[in-house]
Amino acid sequence: MATRGGGRQGRELSDRGAETRALILDTALAAFAESGFRGTSVREIAARCGLTHPALLYHFPAKSDLLMAVLTRRDEADGGDAFEGLEAREMLAHLVATARHNATQRGVVELYATLSAEAASPGHPAHTYFQRRYASLVVHLTRAYRDLARAGALAPRVDPEAAPRQLVALMDGLQVQWLLDPEVDMAAAIEAHLRAQLA
Missing domain, CATH: 1.10.357.10 (Tetracycline Repressor, domain 2)
Known part of the structure; x- marks a missing residue:
């Protein structure tokens, strides 16, 4: 059974994960806009976010996953x-x-x-x-x-x-x-x- 502390810690980790994903998506949007999909590397996006390459891949295992997440997020923001x-x-x-x-x-x-x-x-x-x-x-x-x-x-x-x-x-x-x-x-x-x- 999870303790209260564990539950709070889980929520904090979840919140941090959501914040990291949002940072990655915002950064990727800017990078893709500047250089296109083919001209942008995942390592470059990770560096702009202050993340390691593996840390970014934890959230988005492939560059194509990241691109589609950016487009989906924009569609949701537009209603x-x-x-x-x-x-x-x-x-x-x-x-x-x-x-x-x-x-x-x-x-x-x-x-x-x-x-x-x-x-x-x-x-x-x-x-x-x-x-x-x-x-x-x-x-x-x-x-x-x-x-x-x-x-x-x-x-x-x-x-x-x-x-x-x-x-x-x-x-x-x-x-x-x-x-x-x-x-x-x-x-x-x-x-x-x-x-x-x-x-």
Whole structure:
């Protein structure tokens, strides 16, 4: 039977473990954003955290495990599937709000811009993750544009089947432009694009 002291000690160890994992994930996010997955070593991340290489491997046995944990943590912080239950116009407004929020998170934008390009290779550990991420986004946006078309709310010549991928391409392109020039207003550009599409 565990004593009170043992229980408290166990909680303290658990808390320290959670803090260490959080430190590793935050550090890995920054490192992957700066150098990409392939350009970052686990030893480098461990050193930045003030940990030994084996200590980091205790928490994340492989670099691919660490990468997927970073991506999962970011998704959880963003609230998971934020489009669920939103109407078409709400969904588009959410994208504008997301772009505005992303302008306060350079490291996260760098991470996704770098990794999404790297992950085009089928052998990349995040290949399936980004495939599913883009596919899900296009499915949600296609539903939104189809709903708008049925309601007569799209401007003439806006194709509800092509518009979703065009919007995703615009958002990705704006992120790269913003990374190169922080004066670029991603949210305003997306908002102007959507205004031109809506009747």
